[in-house]
Amino acid sequence: MVSRQERQAVTERRREAMAVLAEAPGKTLIHLWQEARLPDDAVVLRGPETGLVTLRGRMGGGGAVFNFGEATVTRATVKLPSGTVGHAYALGRETQKVRIAAVIDALRQRPEFEAVIEEKILTPLRHRQAEADEARRAETAATRVDFFTMVRGED
């Protein structure tokens, strides 16, 4: 019996992995996928197809919802010979990246592939993203204004 907590943890790991794949640059993901030499025998059930999503914001940042524009999104759904289905969604129009991401999503639900994918694809992608984020944060931090006050006279 799988407890509710365990199921939630599994879902959360999958959600996080899909987010890492969606945010990965296409070239990097394709390269890591090729290096990992995982089976590429999934059947495409849907797509990869590009469409639009309408982006939403909130008035004042936290108020009522409004639509403020659209973005291109590509999605794909694949099925492994074992029957496991994988999905992928990502901003942009990179169809090959999204098809591969869907295959990875399907494979990582299989216990025999989860560790390999974690080690050869997801960990390097997380590292890369964290490094890029940190570099940008540090560059931004260097433009922080350090106010100081000039005091004149004795009192």
Added chain:
Amino acid sequence: MYVAVKGGEAAIRNAHRLLADRRRGDRSVPALTLEQIAGQLSLAVDRVMAEGSLYDTGLAALAVKQARGDMIEAIFLLRAYRTTLPRFGYTRPVDTAAMRVERRVSATYKDLPGGQLLGPTFDYTHRLLDPELAEDQDPAVPEARAADDEAMPRVSDILAHEGLIEEDGSLPEDREPGDITREPPEFPMQRDLRLQALSRGDEGFLLALGYSTQRGFGRNHPFAGEIRIGAVEVEIDVPELDFPVTLGRIRVTECQMVNQFKGSMKVPPQFTRGYGLVFGQSERKAMAMALCDRALRAAELGEDITAPAQDEEFVISHCDNVQATGFVEHLKLPHYVDFQAELGLVRQMRREYEERRRAGDEATTSREAAE
């Protein structure tokens, strides 16, 4: 009335061929790549995305190239392209408080939590042309500094504690957010629809209207409470998965305008607010949007509507530069038959006028003769 007239095919074909050649420019100079446009003219690309209302840097860069740098033409191209795509749905609202901030300034609080981060700004430059940029020189690598993990709350949340500022805007709970791309505009219009129209409205038009409020046409005493630029995560709920799917990140600019308000019959004295949220690094546009948003809330706040920036039908109906350019530029297309008809009408009116005048002259002459 429209009548098909044949004969322009060869001229049109050759004109488009000539356009392609002129767009390419001197062929001994390397052609621009989309990476160069997206990377080095990134604010132009941002503007095309914002007013084209489609977030896709590659397509926006292509549009800028195809339009020879004509921004409104590029925006038009992007708008036309988006109509060819199927729609997958609406995202969850982006959380700008969780933004990966690249710039963040406040004109109202010097020492706000998270600090003032100037980022890659034109502010404080001397606006002197830099001859070095005419050469292909590598700029210095940016300075880096260890960043602390201080939270960066929105300025509006800081002021909210005192109760002297109105809350983030609300609409009825059960209201499904309106979508101007799906339903024809009706006035009076709810604020969600206005914000959508403003977010993709023409920067120049909104800038001029915002400026007009500062000059006294619907004055609303603004302060730039906060401007922040950075990446926000986009999530969507899809039927096949029981958790929100992350689509990736987009860069947006958010402006919280804080406006002094002396109160009205409806509302006690307090700070009111205008809001701007725009694709890309689009600071001027986000500020102009926030000024216009506030001005357009005049009726809601019980203010007199006296100025163009407060007139929602005027502002919303004219802020879309694709609609505006379509209607203005159609004037140069053949109107030969229309004009022939008008010419006939004017000739007839002129004939009647001359006849009336002659008749008047004769009447005057005969009256004078009688006297």
